[in-house]
Amino acid sequence: xxxxxxxxxxxxxxxxxxxxxxxxxxxxxxxxxxxxxxxxxxxxxxxxxxxxxxxxxxxxxxxxxxxxxxxxxxxxxxxxxxxxxxxxxxxxxxxxxxxxxxxxxxxxxxxxxxxxxxxxxxxxxxxxxxxxxxxxxxxxxxxxxxxxxxxxxxxxxxxxxxxxxxxxxxxxxxxxxxxxxxxxxxxxxxxxxxxxxxxxxxxxxxxxxxxxxxxxxxxxxxxxxxxxxxxxxxxxxxxxxxxxxxxxxxxxxxxxxxxxxx
Numbered sequence: 001x002x003x004x005x006x007x008x009x010x011x012x013x014x015x016x017x018x019x020x021x022x023x024x025x026x027x028x029x030x031x032x033x034x035x036x037x038x039x040x041x042x043x044x045x046x047x048x049x050x051x052x053x054x055x056x057x058x059x060x061x062x063x064x065x066x067x068x069x070x071x072x073x074x075x076x077x078x079x080x081x082x083x084x085x086x087x088x089x090x091x092x093x094x095x096x097x098x099x100x101x102x103x104x105x106x107x108x109x110x111x112x113x114x115x116x117x118x119x120x121x122x123x124x125x126x127x128x129x130x131x132x133x134x135x136x137x138x139x140x141x142x143x144x145x146x147x148x149x150x151x152x153x154x155x156x157x158x159x160x161x162x163x164x165x166x167x168x169x170x171x172x173x174x175x176x177x178x179x180x181x182x183x184x185x186x187x188x189x190x191x192x193x194x195x196x197x198x199x200x201x202x203x204x205x206x207x208x209x210x211x212x213x214x215x216x217x218x219x220x221x222x223x224x225x226x227x228x229x230x231x232x233x234x235x236x237x238x239x240x241x242x243x244x245x246x247x248x249x250x251x252x253x254x255x256x257x258x259x260x261x262x
Contacts, residue, residue, distance in 0.1 A: 026115040027108055029060065029098035034120050037064050037093035048093070055104055060112075062096040067121070070094070074113040075125070080196060083130075135197040137181045149174040149206035157183045162212065169212045177201045 041048050041064050050069040052061040062070065068079055068090040079090075100112060117123040154174030162169045168187075172180060177199045185197040 026111050026118075028115050028119075029100050029112050032096070032098040032116055032120070034094060034096050034116070037095050042091065042093050052096075055100060055102070055106075055109060058099055058102045060096075060098045060100055060109060062094075064093045065096060066090045066093055070096070070113065070117060070121075071123075074110055074117055076110065078196065081132075133195050135184070135195060136200045137177065137184065137197055138200045139202065144201075144203065146203070146207045146209045149208050154179075154206060157211075160210070164212070167212055167214050169210065171210050173208050174206045175208075176206050177203045180207075 048064050050065045050073075051063040052065075053073055054060070062073065065073070066089065067085070068082060071077065071082060072079055082089075096113075096116070098112070098116065100109065104112075114125075151174065157170045157172040157175060157180070160169040160171050170183075172183075175183070181197040181199040185195075188195075188197075
């Protein structure tokens with residue numbers, strides 16, 4: 001299957017003007033405080049992962065956040081779709097504390113964080129497209145053997161005892177194809193985990209199904225296939241092209257982050 005995977009590419013400078021919607025047009029936090037996290041929290045380990053990211057009693061906090069974490073949070077983009085940037089993009093960590101009206105919606109908080117990144121870090125974003133490797137989750141030749149979800153609750157995908165040795169069986173209930181694509185990515189081996197899985201099934205709504213697969217091939221129990229792409233391209237008999245979000249970063253000459261970096 002040949003598809004050219006292009007996407008939204010972020011070219012972030014750490015100076016200059018924003019591309020598209022200006023910071024002046026974005027909503028702002030009422031009060032903000034940004035400072036560098038203690039150096040002891042810069043070490044890469046689970047205990048130092050970013051915390052916070054929600055509004056509680058009018059207070060919004062992000063703790064131990066790298067610049068990459070801040071960009072991911074503000075623009076709802078995955079880390080593997082961000083390219084380039086300064087060497088400290090995923091190393092230096094910051095503490096962000098801000099105040100906003102208690103009724104502020106999550107979508108508005110993201111815009112406020114974008115404004116903060118422009119104001120405090122002089123972050124500039126440019127939208128681009130570029131080829132990139134990816135997996136595609138698509139409908140097979142036969143009709144999908146899926147059942148519409150019985151209820152509104154979603155229990156996600158759970159492991160079951162496999163009936164066949166050296167296979168994996170999972171039970172999915174109330175799962176959208178977008179969520180299933182994310183689940184497949186989570187279950188891939190470490191070497192493939194940085195490659196996105198794109199939902200190209202066109203199947204709307206939530207579904208109930210069981211899936212059995214071996215070490216190298218996803219079982220056809222669902223009538224859905226996952227195809228490997230390398231080099232950013234693969235062949236599609238229909239000749240369709242699709243896109244996926246990506247990101248690229250460039251550093252300014254200063255390499256500083258709004259005067260906050262030590």
